[in-house]
Structure formats: structure tokens, C-alpha cells
Amino acid sequence: MKPTMLSDWLAQRLDRRSEQPLYRQLHLLLQQAILSRELSAGTRLPPSRLLAKELRIARNTVTQVYEQLVLEGYAASTTGRGTFVADTSPDEIVGAVNKDSDRLEESESATLDDDQDEAADTWHPASPTKQVLSARGQRLLAGVGVSKHQWGAFMPGVPDVTRFPAHAWNRLQNKYWRRTPHNLLTYAPGGGLPFLRHALADYLRASRSVHCTPEQVVITTGIHQSIDLAVRLLSDPGDIIWTEDPCYWGLRSVLQVSGLQPRPIAVDDEGINPSAADLAQPPKLILVTPSHQYPLGMVMSLARRRVLLEYARQHGCWVIEDDYDSEFRYGSRPLASLQGLDTNGQVIYVGSFGKTLFPGLRVGYIVLPERLAQSFATASAELYREGQLLQQAVLAEFIAEGHLASHIRKMRTLYGQRRQILLEAAARRYGNAFTAVGGDAGLHLVMNLPREVDDHAVADAALERNVIVRPLSAYYADRSRASGGLLLGYACVPDGEIAPAFDTLAESIDATTSKCNVSYSAEKT
Incomplete structure (x- = not known):
């Protein structure tokens, strides 16, 4: 792009109705032109007075943008000569590396060239198929268990945070803030x-x-x-x-x-x-x-x-x-x-x-x-x-x-009631076919499934009905001895929503078990 064309190019792109200030817009546009080499290295930018006049903006705005570009390394300024586009291309650095590579023996040079090619592909964001994670990172993500769903029936391991004694907590917190606790705003010992x-x-x-x-x-x-x-x-x-x-x-x-x-x-x-x-x-x-x-x-x-x-x-x-x-x-x-x-x-x-x-x-x-x-x-x-x-x-x-001991006592009573509501809802639906494991403590129970039933498939089907459960088999490292089942968290589910949510879950269970020609139902008690 010729400097004489720059003002027209900028004028077409400045949006005077935008909430973004003109200073910021002009700065980003010039950055873009330099990085894309629309403005090549060594190009002299128009004098600030002239560019301001052509764009119908304050000269001080252009001056500030030029100063910022110089500060960030996009441009260089020489007294009496003006402001010029700096050389931001990595070619010079790459050329120096290549010169050093030429000094290596031929076999080593060939290996280095291969490595450089591979590294260049890895760095490039347009090459998503190239491997960028370490083997350790791949192992971590291959076994990831974190869920984007953290609340609702029947998410295990989640307490009912709506019952937290926020009044007592806020009172204590406000008391500390009123003291202006500078010693509590630094790193912990x-x-x-x-x-x-x-x-x-x-x-x-x-x-x-x-x-x-x-x-x-x-x-x-x-x-x-x-x-x-x-x-x-x-x-x-x-x-x-x-x-x-x-x-x-x-x-x-x-x-x-x-x-x-x-x-x-x-x-x-x-x-x-x-x-x-x-x-x-x-x-x-x-x-x-x-x-x-x-x-x-x-x-x-x-x-x-x-x-x-x-x-x-x-x-x-x-x-x-x-x-x-x-x-x-x-x-x-x-x-x-x-x-x-x-x-x-x-x-x-x-x-x-x-x-x-x-x-x-x-x-x-x-x-x-x-x-x-x-x-x-x-x-x-x-x-x-x-x-x-x-x-x-x-x-x-x-x-x-x-407050902690008191809150635990209250929540133990509440969670015990919700556990019982869930057990009764399951028994009404499945009678003596329903078996639960681990329900004497904690915030969840495990519902066993027939071995022929894929608990992952049940969990996926339930999620489509907005019910969250975790498949038991996912917790086993040795899948050969994994048991099928569902983790049902009841702590964060209001009392009146437990039975309807279980009925919805049961629809997913029944639909999945029928595909396996297995019946989970039995004579109801």
C-alpha cells in the first residue's frame, strides 16, 4: 500500500458510530496493516498533521497512536525525518538460524531442517491435526471425568448450597473488611x-x-x-x-x-x-x-x-x-x-x-x-x-x-430425608429389582444395573432428558471387573423434585434395557 493511499484505506474502515474510540480503532488498523505487510518495512507514515486533516480527527489522536506504535515496536521515529514502519518480520532471525545450520555437518543439518519444519507446523494455529500435547497431557485428557453440568438431579457430590448460612458468613466477612485488614490481602504464610x-x-x-x-x-x-x-x-x-x-x-x-x-x-x-x-x-x-x-x-x-x-x-x-x-x-x-x-x-x-x-x-x-x-x-x-x-x-x-458443626447437623438431617425420598421413589418404580449400594452415608447412592446394560448409554439417554447421572463403570481402572450402575446424587435436589426426576430417569433406564432385551422391572412391593 502506498502512503498516499493510506488515508483512504483508513477512512473506509473507521466507524464513527462505534462505541470503540477512534484512537483505539486507528491503532488497531495500523497494526493490522503492518502485520499483514500492507505497509511494508521502511514505509514512511504520513505526517500526523496531514493524516489528521485527511481523516478529520484531532492531530493529538494521531500523535498518540504513532507514539504507541513506536513503543510497541511496530514503528520507529527519527527526529526531523518522521515515523517509519519497523521490520517486524521474523525472516532475519530465521535467516540467522539457517546460516548457523549450514555450518553443521550434512546429516545433522538434514535432521535439524526436519525438526524445524515440524516445529513450524506445530506452532501454526491452522494445523489442528498436528500433535501439540505431550504424552502426559494426552493421557490426562483421555481419561477426563469433569462435567460441564454441576447442578441438578442427580449430580453426585454436590451439596445444597442454597442452605448455606450466608448471613453468618457475611457478618464475619464484613467485620474483617471494616478493619481494613492489609495483612490479610497478601500471600499466605x-x-x-x-x-x-x-x-x-x-x-x-x-x-x-x-x-x-x-x-x-x-x-x-x-x-x-x-x-x-x-x-x-x-x-x-x-x-x-x-x-x-x-x-x-x-x-x-x-x-x-x-x-x-x-x-x-x-x-x-x-x-x-x-x-x-x-x-x-x-x-x-x-x-x-x-x-x-x-x-x-x-x-x-x-x-x-x-x-x-x-x-x-x-x-x-x-x-x-x-x-x-x-x-x-x-x-x-x-x-x-x-x-x-x-x-x-x-x-x-x-x-x-x-x-x-x-x-x-x-x-x-x-x-x-x-x-x-x-x-x-x-x-x-x-x-x-x-x-x-x-x-x-x-x-x-x-x-x-x-457455625460449621451446626450447619453439618442441619444438612445431615436434610440429606437423610432426601436420601429416603429417592429410595422410596426407586422402590415404587422397580420394587425388589432395585438394589442400592453405599446409601448409608455421603451425598449419593449407587443404583446397580444388569451386567448386560451399558451404563454409559443410560447416562447419555438421561442427559437428553435433562437428568444428570454418572456411570459407575467409568470409575474403574480395570474395566474387566467393572460393574454397571449409576451414581445418583440427591443432596442438591429439592424434596419435591426427586420423585419426578427419578421417573424421568426411569424412562431412560427402561428404554436402554429394552434394547438389550433385559427387563429391570420386577414385582413391586
Whole structure:
């Protein structure tokens, strides 16, 4: 483009009715012309007075745009000569690389040229079929379990956030803001806010029989970060790690990128149940959910707990206890933690407030043996640069004033009622053919399906009817022993919507089972 044509080109594209200011429009248009080489390197831009007159805009606007282009490297200005388009082409750099490549031996040069061609294809956004992810990234995304649906019948693992005591929380939050808490607006100290660590230690000792001091508590953003931190500090690539099978998909995702060797261990009615072959190869880490196995819901027996702790002591294994949904038991008191039985300092206890308060809080914790606590606190600050001190302070006072314990008691009653409504709706529809697993605790139950029925197909059919369920088989690493079923979360579903939503789900179940020539129905009770 010739400089004499530039004003006409710009005048056709400036939109004086746009909400975007003329300064911004002119800046973007000149950028576009330079990057597309409509204005070639070395081209002298029109004097600011002349361009302003031709575009009928203020000269100061043009001057500011020119100055910004010079600042960003799109143009260069010389006193007495004017403003010129800079050379933004990478050709000069590429040419220098090619000259260096010519100095290499022929075989090495050929290899380098191939690599450069491949890299160029990879960088180019118009080549989506080229592989850009690492093998680790591919493994992670191949097993992704996160859903875009996070609310509604029957999304498992989601509490009823509409019942959160927002008034009490806001009162505490406003109290802190009125103090202008500058010390709470910076990065968190290693391990988290001391006030919250003290409040948590007191709460866990009283409610979960966890033996700890405040110094053993490290604040995190949740279970994922707690396990990620433990994996980073206590294992090396290639180490064996035991996981329950089935287990939480998010746990497998964390391990997918760790370079470890996950070993899925089958569970039975007493919890994790390693075989003789498994026991012959001690792992570095053992991840368990003893108080409420996820997703099946069984409780690890006392005998199995003692065997596991003794095995960990003998072989120097670290046991990571995810105390999932332990607060919500129906018909019995919450069970004591595995950590409370540990006398050798081999158990690392992790938990969060995602289910007891609300998922968006993003506050979790990890309780460590004394010899690990300071290392974890330091590493957490080094790796994650935590903040949210104001929120931690509010949470600490929320716990100390008894609001957490009170809220859990209320929600346990509410969730127990909703669980019963769901069980009754299922029994009315399917009678004695309906079997539920893991319904004595937590925020979901598992509905078994005949082996011939594809639970993924049922879940897909239900989603088309706006009902959310998760297929049980997706939680198994070893698909050869996977059982078919559906995870039904009831906590976030209002009482009056549970039975109608289950009837809608039943339509999907019946339609899918009929295609398999299987009947789920039986004589109704």
C-alpha cells in the first residue's frame, strides 16, 4: 500500500458510530496493516498533521497512536525525518538460524531442517491435526471425568448450597473488611493462616478423632492440591502407588501427570483388598477412602485398617486418607479416622469444605506426621504461592463460633430425608429389582444395573432428558471387573423434585434395557 493511499484505506474502515474510540480503532488498523505487510518495512507514515486533516480527527489522536506504535515496536521515529514502519518480520532471525545450520555437518543439518519444519507446523494455529500435547497431557485428557453440568438431579457430590448460612458468613466477612485488614490481602504464610490451622486442629480432634497439633495442618485449595503436593514430595517417577478400584476420577487425573505407576487394587465389603501379588510389591503411596469408599460407599473394617497400618509400617509406605463425606452418616455416628489409629506416623489425612460448606470455597487441608509438616508447609508456599487469607480468617471464625458443626447437623438431617425420598421413589418404580449400594452415608447412592446394560448409554439417554447421572463403570481402572450402575446424587435436589426426576430417569433406564432385551422391572412391593 502506498502512503498516499493510506488515508483512504483508513477512512473506509473507521466507524464513527462505534462505541470503540477512534484512537483505539486507528491503532488497531495500523497494526493490522503492518502485520499483514500492507505497509511494508521502511514505509514512511504520513505526517500526523496531514493524516489528521485527511481523516478529520484531532492531530493529538494521531500523535498518540504513532507514539504507541513506536513503543510497541511496530514503528520507529527519527527526529526531523518522521515515523517509519519497523521490520517486524521474523525472516532475519530465521535467516540467522539457517546460516548457523549450514555450518553443521550434512546429516545433522538434514535432521535439524526436519525438526524445524515440524516445529513450524506445530506452532501454526491452522494445523489442528498436528500433535501439540505431550504424552502426559494426552493421557490426562483421555481419561477426563469433569462435567460441564454441576447442578441438578442427580449430580453426585454436590451439596445444597442454597442452605448455606450466608448471613453468618457475611457478618464475619464484613467485620474483617471494616478493619481494613492489609495483612490479610497478601500471600499466605507457609501452611496457611495460623488462626485457621488452630481452629481446624481443634475441630478435627473433636469430630474425627484426628491426632494433630496446629503445626501439622497445612491449608490447601482442596483434595486435588493436597494429593498433588504429597505425590510431589514423597514419590519419584516410576514409584508404585496403590489406588482403590473403583475410585474418584479426579484422583486418577492427578496421578496421570505424576509419572508414577498406579496399581488399581480391588475393594470388597471391608474396603481395599490387595492380593498376594500386590503385597509382594510394596508401593510408595497408598490412597484410600476408609470412612466412605468412593464411589461404592463401604466402610473399611477395623481388622482391614489394622492390617493396612501394619503393612505400611513394615514397608515404609505412606497412607493418604481421603476422609470423603465422613460427616454425613445416616442412622449412626460418624466413624473415627484411620489417622487416629496410626501410632507410627505413616498416615497423611486430607479433607476439604467442598461438601460441608460449598464447592466454590476452594479450601482444603492436609494433616501430616510431625516429621513432614514443616517441609510440606514450605513446599506449599514455594509451589503454589497461596493467598485467600481473608477467606481463611472468615472460615476460622466461622468454625470457632460453632457455625460449621451446626450447619453439618442441619444438612445431615436434610440429606437423610432426601436420601429416603429417592429410595422410596426407586422402590415404587422397580420394587425388589432395585438394589442400592453405599446409601448409608455421603451425598449419593449407587443404583446397580444388569451386567448386560451399558451404563454409559443410560447416562447419555438421561442427559437428553435433562437428568444428570454418572456411570459407575467409568470409575474403574480395570474395566474387566467393572460393574454397571449409576451414581445418583440427591443432596442438591429439592424434596419435591426427586420423585419426578427419578421417573424421568426411569424412562431412560427402561428404554436402554429394552434394547438389550433385559427387563429391570420386577414385582413391586
